[in-house]
Amino acid sequence: MSKQEARIQMLQPSGGTEIFSGLEQGYNEILHNISRSQVNHIILLTDGRTYGDEDNCISLAKNAASRASELASGYWF
Numbered sequence: 001m002s003k004q005e006a007r008i009q010m011l012q013p014s015g016g017t018e019i020f021s022g023l024e025q026g027y028n029e030i031l032h033n034i035s036r037s038q039v040n041h042i043i044l045l046t047d048g049r050t051y052g053d054e055d056n057c058i059s060l061a062k063n064a065a066s067r068a069s070e071l072a073s074g075y076w077f
Contacts, residue, residue, distance in 0.1 A: 016051030019044070024060055 001009070026042045034040050050057060 016049050017046070018053050019046060019050040020053035020056040020060065023057060027060060027064055 023042070023044060026044075030040050030042065
């Protein structure tokens with residue numbers, strides 16, 4: 001095993017991720033750059049554990065869902 005591989009093997013998961021700020025930035029980028037010629041999606045890969053911003057994530061998801069029909073006329077969202 002190489003030195004780099006050994007270091008990778010030593011990594012231990014811990015803590016959490018504040019998902020909201022990244023999710024909000026992605027959502028705002030879609031709103032700002034929405035285009036009929038591009039795919040307008042956010043793909044969020046997570047272990048499902050956020051750090052203290054659960055309510056904000058849920059609120060943003062509800063807002064995005066309520067706007068989806070408005071944005072979807074002529075666009076894929």
